[in-house]
Amino acid sequence: MxxxxxxxxxxxxxxxxxxxxxxxxxxxxxxxxxxxxxxxxxxxxxxxxxxxxxxxxxxxxxxxxxxxxxxxxxxxxxxxxxxxxxxxxxxxxxxxxxxxxxxxxxxxxxxxxxxxxxxxxxxxxPNCSTAVALMGLYPLHREFGLKRFTAATYQAVSGAGAAAMAELEDQLRAWAKGEPMTSSEFPYQIAFNLIPHVDVFYDDGYTKEEHKMLNESRKILGHPELRASTTCVRVPVLRAHSIAVNAEFERPVDLARAREVVSLFEGAELVDDTASKRYPMPLDFSGKEKCGVGRMRIDSALDNGLALWIVGDQLWKGxxxxxxxxxxxxxxxxxxxxxxxx
Incomplete structure (x- = not known):
């Protein structure tokens, strides 16, 4: 049919x-x-x-x-x-x-x-950042039981649309020519800058984008007790979001097993070899169906904790x-x- x-x-x-x-x-x-x-x-x-x-x-x-x-x-x-x-x-x-x-x-x-x-x-x-983050967190949740996480996102300008991509490119051209850079899609210049502000602010100081990460993750995972705190940042990257995550689990985390379950998950590609300087980056995961997961390590501040880095093309998986x-x-x-x- x-x-x-x-x-x-x-x-x-x-x-x-x-x-x-x-x-x-x-x-x-x-x-x-x-x-x-x-x-x-x-x-x-x-x-x-x-x-x-x-x-x-x-x-x-x-x-x-x-x-x-x-x-x-x-x-x-x-x-x-x-x-x-x-x-x-x-x-x-x-x-x-x-x-x-x-x-x-x-x-x-x-x-x-x-x-x-x-x-x-x-x-x-789902929201783009939620979808990308869960490609790394879900297989770990199945294995160890996700309890809470904190995250900092590094969100590409394409998440704000085609005009935002054009604005970054225009600003870079203007800088190369020594001309003034103008901004209309973002509240500040995005070239050579980071803007810790994605979507509107709520009274609690979080943005709507940051609330989405918690609320949508709870619904998708069927996990109403999940807790999360996120800071969403717009970065001068054209395509593919990156997310630094610190997650705490119900059960002790074995690092080798954590890498194994991520590598076996259909939505993720494990890129985690720091000795060879291999880790996921936006340039490598633009136009890729899977999201990259790397920099996996036992978290030094959390009980049963794991730190990881997740990258995914938000125009695709997001x-x-x-x-x-x-x-x-x-x-x-x-x-x-x-x-x-x-």
């Missing part, structure tokens, strides 16, 4: 990756429909020898679609995901609009694929790839039925 698939937000950075991944992974598509806001409708998008005219994302656009992957922001998802579901089209949403909705499964296919079976027309994709994997799960488990058999 083949499926009619829509991408909402097709002109954005994640939308472009979705087009590539759906074709690269040979998703069974009878038709691909690209949707965006009215101001982007009419644009032409090309991938290899194929091209599409972008259509406006309206409720009626989902009438003939089987699956729609959303990457157009929370307000668009809030308005249109229920409309898609109402029309028998399963919505896979990349925004934060439905992640904490108790009626909507929040799915990472390597971790909780069974959650997708309870969908009522909408499935949520967004587009995870969404496509959810769509593949829907097909494999027959959780979506094409409206028209092709």
């Amino acid at each position: 083949s499926y009619r698939v829509g991408i909402v937000g097709a002109t954005g950075a994640v939308g472009q990756e979705l087009i590539d991944l759906l074709h690269r992974r040979n998703f069974p598509m009878a038709e691909l429909v690209l949707l965006a806001s009215s101001r982007s409708a009419g644009k032409t998008i090309t991938w290899q020898d194929k091209s599409w005219t972008v259509q406006e994302a309206t409720p009626e656009a989902f009438d003939d679609l089987d699956i729609a992957i959303f990457s157009a922001g929370g307000s668009t998802s809030t308005d249109l995901c229920p409309e898609a579901a109402k029309r028998g089209c399963v919505a896979v949403d990349n925004s934060s609009a439905f992640r904490m909705d108790p009626t909507v499964p929040l799915v990472v296919p390597e971790i909780n694929p069974a959650a997708a079976r309870s969908h009522q027309g909408i499935i949520a994709n 967004a587009a790839l995870n969404a496509v994997q959810i769509a593949e799960l829907l097909v494999a488990d027959k959780l979506v039925t094409p409206k028209t058999t092709v």
